Amino acid sequence: MAPPRLKHATPEETLVAYYRLLRTHGLNDAHSGNVSLCDGARVWITPTGACADLLEPGEILSFPLAEAPPQGSSLDAPLHRETYRRNPEARAVFHAHGVYALALSLVSERIHPIDFEGAYYFSDVPILDVPYADYLRLAPGRVAETLRDHPLCLVRGHGLYAWGRTPDQAYKWISSFESSAHLVALARLLGAAEPKSP
């Protein structure tokens, strides 16, 4: 598959490209996760139930940041909106279900990457507990509040939320953290109860 050309892409084309990249690189399954962009006044977001392999730019929804998301938006749209409202620097919010990040969230209180790059970017990654039964009501406030002080956070058993000043930065956080989580998991499997870090 040819890499997407995004230099002159519309917000809709940009979101489709990044949503597909998350799927292509194993950071989401066919229909999981969601991505959004914001220009400070308007939000663009993937629709609920979107298939990353088949999504087209015409299916992306958009709405004013000051208003509630329209019907058909991702169920996480209120969370994205709340993140932009509390953190004006955020221009992109990505959500993914990286398997190693998720697995570690089930057995850890927080995650401290042990590789050089991971420790540099995310010295301390919070894991939030949000009851599944009340997720849509509680997650927007809790995640958005946490993302004021962290580039990303995990929700235990669910997935990763990251924000960026650009879509590329949000993608970088998701991709880089999954790599760090993979390394932590491997180090534990290789016998280090508490992996060493120089």
Ligand SMILES: [Zn+2]
């Ligand atoms: Zn999810």
